[in-house]
Amino acid sequence: MICPLCHKVEAELFHTDRTRTFYKCPDCTIIFVPRNQIISKEEEKSRYDTHNNDETDPHYREYYLRTVDPVVRELFPEMKGLDFGCGRTQLMKTLFSEKGFRMDSYDPFYVPDESIWDKDYDFIVMNEVIEHLADPVATLSDLRKISRGPLFVRTKLYPESDFGKWFYMRDPTHIQFFSLKALAEIGKVKVLGEDLYRIEWK
Template sequence: MIPCPLCNHQAQFFLQDKKRAFYVCPHCGLVMADPKSHLRPSIEMQRYGRAQKGAKQRQLSQFLMPLLAQINLQQSGILSGLNFGRVLDQQCLQSINEAGHSVKQYDPFFAADHSVLQTTYDFVCSYKVFEHFRHPNKEWQLLSRLVKPGGWLAISTPLMTDLRHFNKWHYKNNPTHVSFYQRQTFEYLTENSEFTLLFVSQALILMQKSSGSGIKRILI
């Protein structure tokens, strides 16, 4: 057994494939790769850099622009946001600016400007980044702090729907993917934080930070 890097409960051995061992936490539902199998930062940076281009950039833009429109329906006016974990291309940034909003960016490899982590935002989005978190509790605490009261946290990461199929899930085969989430995991996070879980699909988790107005918890 190893300690769960999200809730610190004891995680149990779950699966051994050809390259890595995986553990599952019975408390929060997180599945994690054995820390001994984590790639060296230099190798991860090289692999991660390839994902910053081409189709991934388009997918990130296609994730963020509708998200802004949806948040704007709930919260009118100029929005300030943080794109956490990846870097948007200039075309998408220009579209956001033309819509009257502002987005700062943080990427640990390619935009490591820690000053953007010293303020709070109307929204923080994280597109296919959570699966890279080696210390998800640390990142969760940071992201929670970055969201203003009443603000939004949007997370795109594929959710596991059935642990029995994990062995055949292609997503676990990427060696940079070390943390895998179930619906149970985000329910655990909302039950132990100021956030309300407003929407969950297989690849989108949308959460709102309490503004003290008694928002009801809705699961779709």
């Protein structure tokens, strides 16, 4: 099975659970689920439909601010961003605009505003999105074309041991898992905080 990220080498079987198998690329070290085992788009959406999206819930705002605050420190006022894979809520856009930034939201299920592809952005945010992408290389390459600046990624890096006990791998909408080395396939990585990375496109 060819690695879906670096496309360089055959990935090796790494882990199996009751419903899925996981392969690991010996080169870029990404761990992924073969694409013939991923759930349908309908099933995927019905799972996202159950996510908590109460924008007035302080815990929910706090969760978003854990991304917004460190990202804002990397930016200059008036920069224009894209929240790619925003989900059902546009809270990210609201919080960025409260801090003086312009932002568009996009989500293939909830905000399918295809006009983003005709624009340019100073920065792009993917908040727990990259682990869901069916074709990460195609999506990242599309995003790079509309990007003038860094990509900010929030995702959980997989643990060095006990992968099978890790809660993140059990979500059926999570179909790839990164290490720092795997993120570096996209570009130069700077760690901004727990699970939050700034990437300069290659």
